[in-house]
Amino acid sequence: MIRVLLIEDDPMVQEINKQFVEKVEGYEVIGCASNGIEGIRLIKQMKPDLALIDIYMPSQDGRTTIKQVRKENLGTDIIAITAASDMKTIRDCLQYGAIDYIMKPFKFDRIQQALSNYRHYHERMQKQETFSQQELDHLLFSHEKQKKAELPKGLNQHTLEKVIHFLQDKKEATSAEDVAEGIGIARVTARRYLEYLEQIGRVEIQIEYGGIGRPVNQYQIIRG
Template structure:
């Protein structure tokens, strides 16, 4: 059973998220905090496996809370659940090691997918004292991408996972430039990952035509 702490200031959202988490087998909410400071205190006291944190809260926001979790060295993973959709916030959470980023409003299926991916990741990691590159890649890609064959030269699993996480946090098509900015990679590099995912059938291309200039390829995750 994975122990979960919710850090969210809206009581109604607290209850919805608690219900969603408890509805996924293997997960249980053991504590709820109304802001980041209360959340840190609960983490110290309850020692959860996973924290679901909002961004905009009084008495310490979610990003500051995540940075404090890392600074204090707590052995806990973090998933952001927030209405924040600006690139700087998304990129900051990913750079601080957030396992996933879920944008409000969202459906139960999105939460379920995030928790099931997390469970798969933890179960694989917890089995071993050491791990091979092949085994690590299998964990990072949740197996599905490995079934498409080895990654092309120049692509790596960690960056691929970040690209997938960023794409899956958007319910609308986004450009390679937006992916590059959100993940913190060069635009030409982002295009290579997007082309690979499109070849694997994990993203769809939405061509958008403007008034002047060439059409822009935008991408939406359908994995």
């Protein structure tokens, strides 16, 4: 599970953000803070993987908090979630190391996409010690291509992510039938997702020839 700390002074917004985060598979909210001072204390105490930080807060604002996280090398990644839309605030947050910037008001789809991107980034950083340029480019920029691409009718983002994660956990190529059984969908549905992933360059097909019957397509995620 990816452990998340919320730093937000509005209790209602705090609760909405908590519900949004916990709707995304693989995430749990481990704590909440109402200002930057409390947020820094909880980051040091709880060591979350990710902190969602508001900018406009009493006692210590989000910009100062993000800067302090980096200055003290606390190791928690940051997504800014704020109503601030001015260029200076955006630039400062990104320069201080925020990996994403979400403007209020926002819909669930936006935070879902941000958390999906972060999960991919987090998993790769946990598993690999070195990267080739191609692997790094894929890690940093492939989600931009995904956001621009509209899913074909009948496919949805949540199931697509489940298929991708299933394939990422497999060391060898696997069949549509195995994918279907693994995530609990029909084989014809699994094949549609796999064909889409092949079209956008996320998987490659390996044809397996058996002794009897037609050859079987095996699908493997392209790593990097």
